Amino acid sequence: MSRQAEDELVEAAWSVLQNAYAPYSNFRVAAAVRGGSGRVYAGVNVENASYPVGLCAERSAIAAAVAGGESALTCVAIATDTENPVCPCGMCRQMIREFAEDLPIVLSARGDKRTRHTLAALLPESFSPADLDSDS
């Protein structure tokens, strides 16, 4: 991915971070994903008084992408106002896996301190949609 494409995705995440609805944890997370079309979709975490109902930023962004007609993802960026970049939770890694065998995941913390990862490294030996067909 070009630096320009990465910057666009990271900026899309930062641009919605303040909209995160996190009154219980006070931990705001924003994510942006690029769909197969090249378009960018952003999302934030959305918490709930019934705590388990809360939604992570990554899955919120992916839902927007799917609503936009995307069926594949090519890159994910996550922004948090933390000292160090924060990795996606396990559930979100699996959600990303539904739409990409592997892709770059860029993490951005305060001051745009970045680390770069891949889904394959964060979710090795993953369960995938193809596994559902593996008995036939």
Ligand code: THU
């Ligand atoms: N959170 C995310 O949005 N993404 C992650 O990958 C990890 C956690 C949110 C969920 C919850 O609203 C808050 O961060 C604290 O766990």
